[in-house]
Amino acid sequence: MGRIGARYVVNRMLAALPVLAGVVVLTFVLVRLLPADPAAFFASGPAMGPEEIEALRRQLGLDRTIPEQLAIYVRGLLAGELGRSLVTGQPVAADLAARLPASLELTVAAFALAVAVAVPLGVLAAARPGSLLDHLVRLIAAAGVAMPPFVTGLVLIHLFYVLAGWAPDPTSRSDPYLPSSPPVTGFLTIDTALDGNWGQFRAVCGRLVLPAGTMALFALAPLVRMTRAAMLDVLTADFVRTARALGLSRARILLVYALRNALVPVVTTAGMVLSYMLGANVLVEKVFAWPGIGSYALDALVASDYAPVQGFVLTVAAIFVALNLGVDLLCAAADPRVGLE
């Protein structure tokens, strides 16, 4: 199993290479089809004339043909360079390296919160279908989907920051008045803990609660629904009836036999939700001034700043590939019938 698993992982990663190459070329061409000239956007200071715009265009290499530009980009990519962002003025690779941990920290916290709430709720709802709890769960699920995350975010800010005064101001990841810790992992919770900077650690955790809660509310719905549906399916299966007939306890049936069998669709959904959260939490990042990769890519797109958009799409594509692989491995572990080929 171990050797097969390892070979499987290597094969899957090799198979992902053409996908990533396709993503690179497609994004590269697509952003250049946008009807906007980055040089005209950025050379818009006072006294910027046609000559200045032309000079900037040359400096950006935009005076070359698209195949030439692509060749230059790919050469850089092979050397680990993703180009330079005009919006931030920094190398894209450095920007993404600084911002990906922020996105991951938020997403992982939100995801953990969502799973911790959604799976028990789904199981309980399925155990008593039609009960008050079941209806409540369905209501929460529907509301979570119906409310766009930025609305949830604004409502939470209004309740907990403006009215109650419990939450810190939604303007940063850490307290700007406290000393910051040297970056090690980029996850501020970990970095401040490593540093023993407990004041900042508390500030960081406090600032994580509202945005993570906002995202978790959004992610809750698909997870609860999928858990409930899968559990309902499994609970009507023959082996559950057998287990009941054999007099096994209700908890043992639910948690050991039924849940394990319901896990495959839940894990698959969770994987999709997680990857979706990573790429699509732009609005939450904007509302909470969270310096993640989503808002980075959006700002770049608005300014038709090509390099960061390309770097973002490539990064997210790579993460999707890795997540899909992880989901498949987890499914195989949860259900031996799901084989690895």
Added chain:
Amino acid sequence: MKRRDFLEGGLMAIPAGYLAMQGIGPAVAQGRAETLRVLSDGVPNTFDPSGAGANRDANGFSWNVYSRLVRFGRYPVAGEIYHYDYDTLEGEVAESWEVSPDGRSITFRIRRDATFHDGTPITAAEVKWSLDRAVSMPASARQMGTGSMTSPDQFVIVDPRTLRIDFPQEDRFALPNLALTFPAIINARLARQHATAADPWAAEWLRENVAGSGAFMLDSFTAGQQIAFARFDGWTCGPMPRLRRVIHQLVPAPSGRALAVERGDADIAVGLPPQEIEGLEGKPGVRIVSIPMRNAFQFIGMNNDIAPFDDVHLRLAIAHALPYRAMFEGVMRGRGRPLFGGTEWIPASAAWPAPQPYATDLARAREHLAKSKVPDGFATSFTFNIADEAVAEPLAILIQEALAEIGITLEIAKVPSAQWGTLQTEKKVPFFFDVSVAWLNDPDYFFRIFYSGDWRWNYGSFRNAEVEALLAEVRFERDRAVYEAKVRRIIEIVLAECPIILLWQPSHDLPMRDDLRGYTYYFHRQVDYRVLSRG
């Protein structure tokens, strides 16, 4: 509980004494009083005063970390709030200067005690290198050229404390240009170490590093997120700033910036739309600074090259059909200085921008329309940049309704910011709303940028031989009376031809905590930390 420490403190039960043990408590308390926290919609994308594609925050950055030879004075507009005074210059790195009788050279005496952040003295050599650089870098060369500074040969070191600038002719734009952000005085000894044959002006290095001479030093920077400044205690080029530390942070959501100022967690919120500013009015602890910007204007553009806007009667018809009052009161909430409703078609003064003699008068609008090539009206589009949506969208709707009255049908089109520059540069938009700023305030400068030339800033694509000739004549005119007579003639032509319709000079509205004193509006619209203090 004074602060919102439920989430911060309540969840993690860490003994309060721990903070004191670490010595954080007192430092923070002192930090908050002497720290200014500014929330903005951007952070600098380059540290280079002549950086290519620099954003607005980059101008504010170089303003605070670099000094210049001279600076504009300021005049009060309301209680301890100021506007820069274009007509008064004072020394910064220069302690004095002397203009030769023929006006063709200016000799600057450099302050004896002026130093860079690294403690080395500012001498004529570094000043020369900085000015050489400003006239050589593509992003600043054109602006410096508007002050007749085009070649490094013009900057002459007389002795270590004296620098002379030679001009081909006397130019009244020379000194004001030296007070702009571009000719920042850079620590040339430091920067030169990073220059290469391919990059003689150390542009690569100065983009990400500061060789500063200003009142503030760069303390920390997280690209695209936050920047912190610490006061440079060795600054001698002006009164010592009262603030010790400034945190400038990017907060994308305007509501987040507004809330943090309202609750006292931040001091200044930059770049808020009018609705957010209105929401903050009257909140305890918040003061809204409102300064009419004498160098900015909002306007209705008409591309004089695209039919039917090539017809002066049509342009005048529109100028008399716009619902100015409703637009100014309804959309701008009356904030700013109107540029409509004037009375003089032949101006008595050369001051500009000034109220134009256009007013809402449908009868007159119909008369003009009847004389135009489209007497029965026509259909066109009205375009604006999504970035200006908060103001432009309600304006567009008012304009749409008003022009429908005289038979002109408008389709409103919004354009993404990235595309707006391209469309404007390529002159593809027939009828639009836009905002613009002139960095120098003389009337002829205004007309030279916005009413002549084959470039983006000539919003109306206006071409008039007499105006071109007059602009050339007044460029170096030394006789004030002659200058003003010719400028008045330009104004008269422009009013009659109506290439674009100026609406108003918007007001610079900035919510801040009410204990802040000394806020000053500058042409670059960024916060000058040097002049701010807490009451």
